[in-house]
Amino acid sequence: MNWYVLYTKSRNEKAVADKLALSGIEVYCPLLRRKKLWSDRWKWVEEPLFRSYCFVRLEDKDRDTVFSVPGIVRYVYHCGKPAIIRSKEMDLLKSWLMQYDHDTIIAENLNVSDRIRIRSGALMDKEAEVLESKGNYALLLLEDLGLQVKVDLRKNIVEKLQVS
16 A cells, blocks of 8 residues: 545645545544634644645555545655555654654744754754755754754754744
8 A cells, every 4th residue: 555645625634635545545634733823822733744735545446535635635646656655654654743842843934034943954053044945955053053044844843933
């Protein structure tokens, strides 16, 4: 059995995952637990790590069964074939979400002048200022080392620091 990537309608990830699970299909929708400010209080909410995506594990011959669930648009393709995620990578993603504090995982874009702390890799625990942010990469200024570095945000964990 392989893990496949499903593209869902906007803001339908959790509902799709629930319905797929009820129909007996192994599904994974990675969620981040965040504290959000409402008009009158703070509230903990779960939001998808990858917007509009869910992962399903099933046999190739059973791939069409998912389309009985409303909210699914299509499978994600790579090189003309449905994209397959290795089980090892899915296990790594699951353990990563259990290991790290969800408030430190940045799912949104970094803005110029944001202060961040690098939480993984060779520059772990270094603070930096964001000089430029494009897609999965950020150009950071490490003031204490006098360096500018380009960081791949898919491979490094960064934490946005609160402005004082």
